[in-house]
Amino acid sequence: MGLVVMILGLVLFFAAHIFTTKRKARAEAIARLGEGTYKILYSLVSLAGLVLIIWGFAHYRSSGWIDVWYPPKALKHITLALMLPAVILVVASYLRGRIYATLKHPMLAGIKLWAAAHLLANGDLGSIILFGSFLGWAVYDRITLKHRTDAGGPPIPVGGVTNDLIAIAVGVVAYLALAFAFHPVVIGVPVIGV
Numbered sequence: 001m002g003l004v005v006m007i008l009g010l011v012l013f014f015a016a017h018i019f020t021t022k023r024k025a026r027a028e029a030i031a032r033l034g035e036g037t038y039k040i041l042y043s044l045v046s047l048a049g050l051v052l053i054i055w056g057f058a059h060y061r062s063s064g065w066i067d068v069w070y071p072p073k074a075l076k077h078i079t080l081a082l083m084l085p086a087v088i089l090v091v092a093s094y095l096r097g098r099i100y101a102t103l104k105h106p107m108l109a110g111i112k113l114w115a116a117a118h119l120l121a122n123g124d125l126g127s128i129i130l131f132g133s134f135l136g137w138a139v140y141d142r143i144t145l146k147h148r149t150d151a152g153g154p155p156i157p158v159g160g161v162t163n164d165l166i167a168i169a170v171g172v173v174a175y176l177a178l179a180f181a182f183h184p185v186v187i188g189v190p191v192i193g194v
Contacts, residue, residue, distance in 0.1 A: 001059060001063075001064070002055075002056045002057065002058070002059030002060030002061070002062075002063060002064050002126075003056065003060045003064055003066075003125070003126055003129070004056070005052050005055060005056030005059065006052065006053050006055075006056025006057045006059075006060055006126060006129070006130065007056070007129065008052055008056070009048075009049045009050065009051070009052025009053035009054075009055075009056055010049065010053055010129070010130070010133045011049075012045060012046075012048055012049030012052060013045075013046055013049025013050055013052075013053060014049070014133065014137050015045070015049075016042055016045040016046045016049065017046070017137060017141070018137070018140070019042075020042070021140075021141060021144040021148075023148060023149070023150065026038075053130070057126060057130060060126040061126065061188070064126075065124055065126070066124055066125040066126070067123060067124050067125075068123050068124060068125050068128060069123035070123050071120060071121055071122065071123045075120040075121050076121045076191075078117070078120060078121075079117040079118060079120050079121035080179065080191055082113055082114075082116075082117035082120075083113075083114065083117055083175060083178070083179065084171070084172070084175050085110075085113060086110045086111075086113040086114040086117065087110065087114075087171045087174050087175040087178065088110075088167060088168055088171030088172070088175070089103070089106040089107070089109050089110030089113065089171075090106070090107055090110035090111070090114075090171075091167045091170050091171040091174060092106045092110075092163075092164065092167040092171070093105070093106045093107035093110070094156070094167075095159075095163045095164075095166050095167040095170065096156050096157065096158040096159060096163055097158065097159050097160055097161060097162065097163030097164035097167065098160065098161055098163075098164050099164050099167060100158060100163075101158055105142060105145060108138045108141055108142045108145075111134060111135075111137075111138040112135055112138045112139065112142075114131075114134070115131040115132070115134040115135035115138065116131075116135055118131040119131045119132060119135065179191045
């Protein structure tokens with residue numbers, strides 16, 4: 001049951017996100033509904049999908065675990081190491097500096113790194129579906145960005161190296177909080193000692 005709910009959540013979440021890549025259809029929806037209504041609907045569908053993903057995955061982990069392969073312990077340590085740059089990249093997408101200017105889309109790079117790292121460390125079916133979906137979506141979104149005529153997001157001024165240093169500092173703090181507080185408490189999986 002949990003796996004089905006998670007997959008339904010993934011479909012809902014990515015349907016909203018993929019719809020935004022269809023720029024003509026998106027523009028028509030905004031013209032028909034108004035920008036505010038469109039954003040509210042987009043947010044509600046995304047949030048509903050996210051809630052179903054989280055609930056479904058938690059239920060799957062507690063009652064329907066299906067092993068596909070058994071990752072070596074070393075891959076868990078590699079995942080832990082890869083998560084630091086992944087978090088920094090996500091932060092750098094908002095604190096735009098040279099990292100942003102070089103990568104152009106550090107959020108998608110961070111999501112791809114996060115998903116790929118978790119695919120290395122998790123060999124169960126639910127994790128493969130969950131992280132594989134996010135990886136696939138991030139690759140798809142990056143490809144579609146190359147063909148869009150608009151920027152896709154609100155303009156955020158690009159700063160210099162100071163923004164990068166702030167992004168790195170905030171990223172390190174966020175990484176430590178995610179790894180040592182959020183992950184073991186909320187996800188139920190300690191990142192060290194597994």
